[in-house]
Amino acid sequence: MLQAPACCAPMVREPLSDQDAKSLAGVFKALSDPVRLRLLSLIASFEGGEACVCDLTGPFDVSQPTISHHLRVLREAGLIEGERRGTWVYYWVLPDALSRLGTLLAT
Amino acid sequence: MLQAPACCAPMVREPLSDQDAKSLAGVFKALSDPVRLRLLSLIASFEGGEACVCDLTGPFDVSQPTISHHLRVLREAGLIEGERRGTWVYYWVLPDALSRLGTLLAT
DNA sequence: CATCTGTATCGATGACTGTCAACATAGACG
DNA sequence: CGTCTATGTTGACAGTCATCGATACAGATG
Numbered sequence: 001m002l003q004a005p006a007c008c009a010p011m012v013r014e015p016l017s018d019q020d021a022k023s024l025a026g027v028f029k030a031l032s033d034p035v036r037l038r039l040l041s042l043i044a045s046f047e048g049g050e051a052c053v054c055d056l057t058g059p060f061d062v063s064q065p066t067i068s069h070h071l072r073v074l075r076e077a078g079l080i081e082g083e084r085r086g087t088w089v090y091y092w093v094l095p096d097a098l099s100r101l102g103t104l105l106a107t
Numbered sequence: 108m109l110q111a112p113a114c115c116a117p118m119v120r121e122p123l124s125d126q127d128a129k130s131l132a133g134v135f136k137a138l139s140d141p142v143r144l145r146l147l148s149l150i151a152s153f154e155g156g157e158a159c160v161c162d163l164t165g166p167f168d169v170s171q172p173t174i175s176h177h178l179r180v181l182r183e184a185g186l187i188e189g190e191r192r193g194t195w196v197y198y199w200v201l202p203d204a205l206s207r208l209g210t211l212l213a214t
Numbered sequence: 215c216a217t218c219t220g221t222a223t224c225g226a227t228g229a230c231t232g233t234c235a236a237c238a239t240a241g242a243c244g
Numbered sequence: 245c246g247t248c249t250a251t252g253t254t255g256a257c258a259g260t261c262a263t264c265g266a267t268a269c270a271g272a273t274g
Contacts, residue, residue, distance in 0.1 A: 015149045025139050025141040034129045036132075069253095095214040161220070
């Protein structure tokens with residue numbers, strides 16, 4: 001369920017299409033939770049730009065399944081990607097997704 | 108219930124504080140609905156940068172109370188402002204709020 | 215004042231979401 | 245194979261949200 005590109009031009013320039021609004025809203029919904037925002041920020045701030053789940057469960061007051069759930073939401077929104085390497089699963093941020101949002105919000 | 112500034116530095120640089128994450132999540136939640144995104148975009152695209160509610164109810168398939176509700180959410184998130192002028196109520200986008208978000212998402 | 219139009223609020227309802235405990239799966243290592 | 249650790253999935257539950265119809269409020273106009 002990868003989110004659409006949520007395209008290009010600043011949304012204050014011309015009215016968003018219905019489809020763009022819908023896919024964009026999906027991405028913003030993924031960003032609308034404090035835990036997910038901190039996860040995203042934490043992953044991006046890690047050295048090498050990636051972190052394993054074991055690094056991500058400690059800083060939060062929620063259970064490991066909840067972290068796993070939030071990581072899945074971020075992944076399905078196209079904001080992060082992850083893969084298993086041996087014992088651990090690593091996640092990293094997809095910078096293009098963030099910068100596209102930045103462009104869209106630009107005034 | 109004006110949202111906090113949701114400050115300054117790109118969130119991929121250093122981990123968000125718990126408080127910043129919470130207030131930021133509130134703003135993104137306001138953006139996480141297709142109708143609200145289109146409202147925001149529509150208001151900003153209007154000539155003069157403002158629109159009265161009567162301009163905003165037509166383009167949507169939802170009732171007038173629902174539009175009113177969404178406008179309130181956007182206003183409480185600090186994304187738009189509005190005032191009554193005689194018969195009609197006009198709303199406009201607060202550009203700083205959007206550009207701050209843009210900065211925060213920058214990579 | 216009476217009425218009409220534009221906008222906001224209220225109360226209800228169905229859908230969605232964040233969270234957890236319990237369980238399942240995957241790889242490592244003996 | 246058996247077991248241990250790391251991570252994901254499932255099912256349930258409480259809280260939140262988008263939406264509507266009904267109603268209230270505000271200003272204009274007769």
